[in-house]
Amino acid sequence: MSPTTAEARAVEAANQAFYDAVETSDLDALEAIVLTGPLAESVSVVHPGWPVLRGRREVLRSYALIMASTEYIQFFLTDVEVAVDGDTALVTCTENILTGGPAEEDGSAGSLVGGLVVATNVFRRTPEGWRLWVHHGSPVLADDEESDDGPGAGPGAAGDPDE
Template identity: 45%
Template sequence: MERVAEANAEFYQAIENGDIDLMQRVWAREDQAPDLVCVNPGWPLLRGRAEIMRAWSLVMANVPYIQYVLTETHIGVGTEVAMVTCEENVLTADEDTPGFIANGQVVTTNLFISTEQGWRLWSHHASPVLLDEEER
């Protein structure tokens, strides 16, 4: 379970640090996991390693600052597949707005597959949580 938690943490570190090389190491290769998929809030479904890496490159090039505070993290580990569910509490900043912008909460499922190189991301699915007026 610890190795899965580390792989999950590396995924978020790659985004926060704008590290595309780490992002490439985090994701499985297509010969290791069929049909890699990534769903980010507001984006169309991304399918295949090339499309996923291209999208993360765009995110990293266009978001000056992003930080994830993960809560409600649960990890389930099978023989060859592991699942991490969590709430992403996202903070961002841009060059035009001083301070931080709280972008809200996202629920996420990350599926990992066991490879010779360790646990690698197979699927990332993130969906926004719609808060009612009192919660905002």
């Protein structure tokens, strides 16, 4: 296994640890994966629909709020791509998210809702391993009927003969 492949696998494992911590509402595990030290104040997150949050403390607070108000969440990651350059790594992926409300009175699962978010996660190499520096999630708003030509390729797009 080449060093690049080993590094990419280590980054992918750190990325998965991040999602596992959120899924299990394990704030201690999340704190362990989020960057500390001199760059702690530059840690940032953009949750879908939220403004940019900066600083390790504010980022962890946001996750604590999400964990406290989310009964169930599960991530199925697809399209995972990892790039490593020195002490910085970039992960892009699609978060196929399944969330649920409180359990029904009979103990059965509450209603489940699915959604798609594209995410960019930036990791920084530390003596303790790869740590999350930036997470940016953006909801996928396009439906299945969107043209294969990409965003903005519908009627009225530049060069569209139907203009």
